[in-house]
Amino acid sequence: MSHVESYIRLLKVLWNTRTWVLLALIFLQLVGQLLLLPILPSLVTDDFASRREGEPIHCDDYEPKDSPVSCRDAHADVVQFSTVSGFFQNTVFAIVLSPALGAWSDVHGRKPVLILAQSISILPVCIVILNMNGILPLYWMYVVQACTGAVTLIAPSLAYMADLIPPAERAAAFGLILASFSVAILVGPPIGAALSPGVVPWATIGIIVCTVVGTILFLPESVQREDSILAQEAARESSSMVGGGDSSGFLNATLRAIAILKRNALFIRLTLILMFTSVVAEGLQDILIQYLQLKMGFKAKDVSQMFMVLGIGALLVQGVLLQFFLSLLGEARLLGMGLVLSTCQQIMLTWSTKKWHALSAVFLGSFSSVTFPTISSIKANNSEEHEQGSVQGALYGARSIASGMGPLAFAYLFKIFTQSDSSLPFFPGAPFVLGTLVMAATTALSFTLPVDAGGHRGSLFGDSTVSKRLDEGNIDPHEIEEQVQLLHT
Numbered sequence: 001m002s003h004v005e006s007y008i009r010l011l012k013v014l015w016n017t018r019t020w021v022l023l024a025l026i027f028l029q030l031v032g033q034l035l036l037l038p039i040l041p042s043l044v045t046d047d048f049a050s051r052r053e054g055e056p057i058h059c060d061d062y063e064p065k066d067s068p069v070s071c072r073d074a075h076a077d078v079v080q081f082s083t084v085s086g087f088f089q090n091t092v093f094a095i096v097l098s099p100a101l102g103a104w105s106d107v108h109g110r111k112p113v114l115i116l117a118q119s120i121s122i123l124p125v126c127i128v129i130l131n132m133n134g135i136l137p138l139y140w141m142y143v144v145q146a147c148t149g150a151v152t153l154i155a156p157s158l159a160y161m162a163d164l165i166p167p168a169e170r171a172a173a174f175g176l177i178l179a180s181f182s183v184a185i186l187v188g189p190p191i192g193a194a195l196s197p198g199v200v201p202w203a204t205i206g207i208i209v210c211t212v213v214g215t216i217l218f219l220p221e222s223v224q225r226e227d228s229i230l231a232q233e234a235a236r237e238s239s240s241m242v243g244g245g246d247s248s249g250f251l252n253a254t255l256r257a258i259a260i261l262k263r264n265a266l267f268i269r270l271t272l273i274l275m276f277t278s279v280v281a282e283g284l285q286d287i288l289i290q291y292l293q294l295k296m297g298f299k300a301k302d303v304s305q306m307f308m309v310l311g312i313g314a315l316l317v318q319g320v321l322l323q324f325f326l327s328l329l330g331e332a333r334l335l336g337m338g339l340v341l342s343t344c345q346q347i348m349l350t351w352s353t354k355k356w357h358a359l360s361a362v363f364l365g366s367f368s369s370v371t372f373p374t375i376s377s378i379k380a381n382n383s384e385e386h387e388q389g390s391v392q393g394a395l396y397g398a399r400s401i402a403s404g405m406g407p408l409a410f411a412y413l414f415k416i417f418t419q420s421d422s423s424l425p426f427f428p429g430a431p432f433v434l435g436t437l438v439m440a441a442t443t444a445l446s447f448t449l450p451v452d453a454g455g456h457r458g459s460l461f462g463d464s465t466v467s468k469r470l471d472e473g474n475i476d477p478h479e480i481e482e483q484v485q486l487l488h489t
Contacts, residue, residue, distance in 0.1 A: 313366025
């Protein structure tokens, strides 16, 4: 099949399954949230610097070499609050909520979880509005994010896609979720930069309300009744094994998630790769803008340009090239390629001295966005249909643990190499050196994966799950034995 035909087939699948409605709603939600992107970094830096200074101060008025000490130290303050918020959000709340909501959605449907995630994202925006009116300091935004950020669109959206998309198309379909983010980056920040700062948060809330209404009215439920019954039975069996009474309880869902993640050698390696990449991605994401502001004097306009570069690159990869790369390389090799490029990005960011250097590194890093959809696809294609919510919830839970722990190390490095009272030399690129080492080790681990550990160039179980192929009589029992041996090597 030609690449053009594979794209056409994917588009037909999206249309026939109506998963395009989900992609449209994700795009609209992200556009609303990304309206805040051009103004938020400067708002939080100024807020923390003003509290250090004891009077209002605008750090964007100064070049990096002339920046007051309060502005310089405010960058580390922002990173510290963001890191602590991320730790509680990901390590404390998400590890419990993500698997539990995933398992609950297997039984009760994806729509309620999607609506909850959309609605709860309004709360941090309300803190921004209160801060602009002099009622609350912005550090309360981090408190709210810590408590609510674990409920996201990612896991239920991936599970929704897995419910309706054939295994051979899942990696590309998962990539389109990230492509929605890329397109939203191209649309949201320019609109946010053009609007008055006082209007932006209200526009964000209005758009999010529209997505909630659209989900209720236009998005069909993806969980079929028979899959819901199977999920209920699986939950009861798991509950009886651990001695629990509530088949959809938090403890039972968490234990089931752990069992999924360590199901076999392949799943263990994929989980480790996902966690290591999340350690680096989340750790450096928390400090990237502060790093660029501190080292190269990035202003709101530069931040907007950076996200536009990221959006163009990720859109090119997820929306255009992903299907081609999958056909050419398969999931396992494509995962390795993404990790290599991520390692190169860390090296470039470490030694960047000009704005265009940093923008080039960001563009290169957009090609590493293939890692999460390929990992999600490999696991989804080697799981049963009635447990897709549990699989994606477990993956996101593991990712969340790493996302909470990673920023602690990177933020500490950033602080001790940048704050004015530190005895160490000024070297804000230190966290990216650590990121380079971690990504190099993760890349080496990815090379141990079986070449056919996906669903595009022949998954471990072909284009469908084991049970389905057994039912159809399309699988030889000896093939299962060979694949099981492969999984445990």
